[in-house]
Amino acid sequence: MSKIVVRVAQIVGVLILAGIAVSVVVGLVQWVLGLAVIVAIPVGAYWLYKKVKSGDRPQIPHAATGALPAGKGDRRSELESRAVLDASGRCGWCGAAELHKDEYGFPTTPLRYHRAEIDAML
Numbered sequence: 054m055s056k057i058v059v060r061v062a063q064i065v066g067v068l069i070l071a072g073i074a075v076s077v078v079v080g081l082v083q084w085v086l087g088l089a090v091i092v093a094i095p096v097g098a099y100w101l102y103k104k105v106k107s108g109d110r111p112q113i114p115h116a117a118t119g120a121l122p123a124g125k126g127d128r129r130s131e132l133e134s135r136a137v138l139d140a141s142g143r144c145g146w147c148g149a150a151e152l153h154k155d156e157y158g159f160p161t162t163p164l165r166y167h168r169a170e171i172d173a174m175l
């Protein structure tokens with residue numbers, strides 16, 4: 054064998070080894086990526102579910118408006134829709150021209166002021 058043939062054989066051998074190494078690395082990276090995607094899908098779905106469920110929008114306390122959570126029946130919402138200020142600023146429930154005051158003397162909503170009456174009519 055001449056020196057040139059040995060040299061060529063060495064280069065070919067190195068190239069083949071490098072090719073194997075690259076394919077192993079690429080295969081490993083693909084396997085890791087595939088695993089990451091498989092793990093990320095349920096984790097991401099769960100994260101999204103938690104985020105949507107907890108709700109990023111600010112929640113106004115029901116006590117602030119005097120309104121109760123929705124979905125308590127049509128009768129309640131019908132009565133509550135009457136306990137609002139009309140266009141002239143009168144109480145739609147009792148017709149009082151002034152703003153209702155709460156127990157501390159602060160203006161309150163008709164809905165909150167008449168809550169007990171509304172509840173009594175349900």
Ligand SMILES: [Zn+2]
Pocket residue numbers: 144145146147148149153163166167
């Ligand atoms: Zn009133």
